[in-house]
Amino acid sequence: MKETASISFAHRMEGVPRSFIREILKVAISPEVISFAGGLPNKKLFPLEELQASAVKLMSGSDRNILQYANTEGYLPLREKIAERYAHKGLQINPQNILITNGSQQGLDLLGKIFINEGDALVMEEPGYLGAIQAFSIFHPRFVTVPLTDEGIDVDCFRQAIANENPCLAYLIPNFQNPSGISYTEERRKEVARISKGKPLFLVEDDPYGDIRFQGERKNSFYHYLPEQTILLGTFSKTVVPAFRMGWIVAPDAVMDRLIVAKQAADLHTDYFTQRLVYQYLSDYDIDWHIAQICEAYGRQAGAMMQAIEHYFPKEIQYTHPEGGMFLWLTLPEGRNAMELFDLAIKENVAFVPGNPFYIDKAEVNTCRLNFSCSDEMEIEEGIRRLSGVLATLG
Amino acid sequence: MKETASISFAHRMEGVPRSFIREILKVAISPEVISFAGGLPNKKLFPLEELQASAVKLMSGSDRNILQYANTEGYLPLREKIAERYAHKGLQINPQNILITNGSQQGLDLLGKIFINEGDALVMEEPGYLGAIQAFSIFHPRFVTVPLTDEGIDVDCFRQAIANENPCLAYLIPNFQNPSGISYTEERRKEVARISKGKPLFLVEDDPYGDIRFQGERKNSFYHYLPEQTILLGTFSKTVVPAFRMGWIVAPDAVMDRLIVAKQAADLHTDYFTQRLVYQYLSDYDIDWHIAQICEAYGRQAGAMMQAIEHYFPKEIQYTHPEGGMFLWLTLPEGRNAMELFDLAIKENVAFVPGNPFYIDKAEVNTCRLNFSCSDEMEIEEGIRRLSGVLATLG
Numbered sequence: 001m002k003e004t005a006s007i008s009f010a011h012r013m014e015g016v017p018r019s020f021i022r023e024i025l026k027v028a029i030s031p032e033v034i035s036f037a038g039g040l041p042n043k044k045l046f047p048l049e050e051l052q053a054s055a056v057k058l059m060s061g062s063d064r065n066i067l068q069y070a071n072t073e074g075y076l077p078l079r080e081k082i083a084e085r086y087a088h089k090g091l092q093i094n095p096q097n098i099l100i101t102n103g104s105q106q107g108l109d110l111l112g113k114i115f116i117n118e119g120d121a122l123v124m125e126e127p128g129y130l131g132a133i134q135a136f137s138i139f140h141p142r143f144v145t146v147p148l149t150d151e152g153i154d155v156d157c158f159r160q161a162i163a164n165e166n167p168c169l170a171y172l173i174p175n176f177q178n179p180s181g182i183s184y185t186e187e188r189r190k191e192v193a194r195i196s197k198g199k200p201l202f203l204v205e206d207d208p209y210g211d212i213r214f215q216g217e218r219k220n221s222f223y224h225y226l227p228e229q230t231i232l233l234g235t236f237s238k239t240v241v242p243a244f245r246m247g248w249i250v251a252p253d254a255v256m257d258r259l260i261v262a263k264q265a266a267d268l269h270t271d272y273f274t275q276r277l278v279y280q281y282l283s284d285y286d287i288d289w290h291i292a293q294i295c296e297a298y299g300r301q302a303g304a305m306m307q308a309i310e311h312y313f314p315k316e317i318q319y320t321h322p323e324g325g326m327f328l329w330l331t332l333p334e335g336r337n338a339m340e341l342f343d344l345a346i347k348e349n350v351a352f353v354p355g356n357p358f359y360i361d362k363a364e365v366n367t368c369r370l371n372f373s374c375s376d377e378m379e380i381e382e383g384i385r386r387l388s389g390v391l392a393t394l395g
Numbered sequence: 396m397k398e399t400a401s402i403s404f405a406h407r408m409e410g411v412p413r414s415f416i417r418e419i420l421k422v423a424i425s426p427e428v429i430s431f432a433g434g435l436p437n438k439k440l441f442p443l444e445e446l447q448a449s450a451v452k453l454m455s456g457s458d459r460n461i462l463q464y465a466n467t468e469g470y471l472p473l474r475e476k477i478a479e480r481y482a483h484k485g486l487q488i489n490p491q492n493i494l495i496t497n498g499s500q501q502g503l504d505l506l507g508k509i510f511i512n513e514g515d516a517l518v519m520e521e522p523g524y525l526g527a528i529q530a531f532s533i534f535h536p537r538f539v540t541v542p543l544t545d546e547g548i549d550v551d552c553f554r555q556a557i558a559n560e561n562p563c564l565a566y567l568i569p570n571f572q573n574p575s576g577i578s579y580t581e582e583r584r585k586e587v588a589r590i591s592k593g594k595p596l597f598l599v600e601d602d603p604y605g606d607i608r609f610q611g612e613r614k615n616s617f618y619h620y621l622p623e624q625t626i627l628l629g630t631f632s633k634t635v636v637p638a639f640r641m642g643w644i645v646a647p648d649a650v651m652d653r654l655i656v657a658k659q660a661a662d663l664h665t666d667y668f669t670q671r672l673v674y675q676y677l678s679d680y681d682i683d684w685h686i687a688q689i690c691e692a693y694g695r696q697a698g699a700m701m702q703a704i705e706h707y708f709p710k711e712i713q714y715t716h717p718e719g720g721m722f723l724w725l726t727l728p729e730g731r732n733a734m735e736l737f738d739l740a741i742k743e744n745v746a747f748v749p750g751n752p753f754y755i756d757k758a759e760v761n762t763c764r765l766n767f768s769c770s771d772e773m774e775i776e777e778g779i780r781r782l783s784g785v786l787a788t789l790g
Contacts, residue, residue, distance in 0.1 A: 006595045007595070007649055007650065008563065008595060009509055009510060009653055010508065010509055010510055010511055010512045010515075010534070011512055012508065012512075013508070013509050013653050013656065013657065016656055016657075016660060040463060040464055041463075043459040043460065043462065043463050044459070046459050046462045046463075048454060048459055048462065051454065051462070052450075052451065052454035052455070055447075055450045055451070055454065056447065056450070056451060059443060059446065059447035059450065060447070064438040064439070064441050064443055065438065066638060067438065067441045067443060067446070067636035067637070067638045067639075068435060068436075068438050068441075068636070068637060068638055069435055069632075069637040069638070070638065101662075102497060102661075102662035102665075102666070103662055103663060105660075105661070105662045105663050106661060106662040108660075109660060109661045109662065113405065113407065113408070113533060114404055114405055114408050115404060115405055116405055117405045117406055117407075120405075131660075131663070134656075134659065134660040135660045135661070137660070138508060138657070138660055139405070168403065200401045200402070200403060237464075241462035241463070241668070242462070242463060242464040243461060243462045243463055243464070243465065243666065243667035243668040244462075244666055244668055245662060245663070245664070245665070245666045245667075254402055255402065258404055258408050261408065261411055261529075262408065262411075262533070264529065265411060265500075265503075265504060265526075265529040265530045265532070265533055266497075266500070266501060266504045266530070266661070267496075267497035267498055267500050267501040267504065267640060268498060268500050268526070268640070269640070270497075270640070271497070271638065271639055271640045271666045271669055272638035272640075273636070273638040273639055273669065274666055274668065274669060
């Protein structure tokens, strides 16, 4: 297609990072490569047969409205199911405060739209979720990064950030964070809520992995401690299937009002047929039984990865010990370059994501994200063994 | 849910119109009301059985990737099918220049994101499509409205707008426009392309109804005359079903690059399962046969509406003569108020949309949108008869 000479684009697209991971995945696509680079749920665990039965049942009824335009908020019985699931975790959520979105990613776009003026401060964990960095970047916030410790976000830095920078949002993943796999301790959650209380700030709690816990006890949501200032993001991508792009936001009334206007302008509503399909599946099958299968598999795979790291890697390499989710985080000795390790590793047919895209403003980092959801235990052991060889070369 | 005291929202949400039609539809929901207010395709014509068979076939295969995350651009074979359909209309489109979106509404959001800086001029037809006004409003453009005539956009005003206002986009619906039902003549299309050629401007041609032609000859797309400056928006909402939110944008390479970044940040990709389902349906069934059924039904209904108007309405009321699509536009005598007519009409159990939301800055208008896709011929005659009684009362 020919190009016109003088296209002028909006400023907002300047500086929005392209997906680095997308580029990485192109390299990692060869079948000889053992890839810890992806961020996909394991497709072997998708409930394909159950979804097929649900689709047949749904489409055998006489309700042709399953294929019609629908309301912006989402299918009410589905929102009621989501509220029920929160109730089992001790959170009282009114279904009217739930908006169905295209994955939780769209929640980030809508929140960026309704909250962020250019230059507004926004707290991000460091390292932080790449998709959130991308979504928010479009609205040109001032990112205020707060480091993660093994117990969650660094409390002193968080307190300072709130006091000095007046952020409108703090974007946090307290359970099995992407990319680090770290979970906030109960005390850390309380402390974050305590610091935030009464400030003109919302805690945006993104929780795509919360249900995928294979070890330890469930911790409380920020919503438990500070409901009036917490916005929850959720998704069926990791518990049912990702293809559906079925997620949701929970927000207070005044925020919901704006979110609905923004959602309507963005795409009217989320795929209504798929909303009905997910509802049918949740009605006819025991999703908790299904989630238990996922936890069992990912738990074994995470265990195999940690065991192999313990066995093969030199002691100076640190790694997180995830209790759930899909990722583990390596920290190489000071001064080592993760990109260099990646280039060597790919030659030995093993891939991971160098930490770079998870930082806002760092060119050289010594950290790496390893995914364990998509490889079996033998592949994991072999991949870590290969990586240990590369680490030895790197010196 | 309790509210926090001091929520401060982004400026961009100020002045974004709420859906007026949404409010109208709440009034029109009672079963005694004959409603010409909606904008829905007729659900009796949805290919439910065919889609069920397609879903069963799709899910009986062994490809579990139909439920996995997918690429941002969309399923390539589906984009190839869309390109094929353009080829039948004489337009050579590379599938790589097609991005799958959540209905064409999302195309508007993405175009607003990548093109509109605050205060940038944007040409809109007057009356114009409400959903586009909403989507673009978020990015605070300066709307430059150009009136529609029976032959399409007013050429002299369009030429002036381009010369004086330097717009980055002109948003146009040349076929069976929403709300007016007007189609641009071939000469008017050529003229618009001629005026735009070489200017730093894209024509955004939204064509949700183009295939639903029940009378007259197909006209050429702006893309035929000015491919390098035309962006096409398309959708399966009116030809297959709306619930799927399955649309697309066709754009030149440089624009596609930005659209992909914006789409990825917005929601990663459109529901991949539904993309595969639509592809399966298009592969196994003759969509042109199906579209012919829709055209036949809507054509009969539009005919019934025009005939009833001719028979019942006073001569001073003007109306458009749509050759396709779903809408017809009434113009009351000068000085009459469409909102007043609406209030009286609803008491007589007949509803329509007063023209107001289709103008950017007009409080009182004498125009009305009537939908004919969702009522049968008897309902249409009875609805128009009731409306004629109300018109007599209005004086």
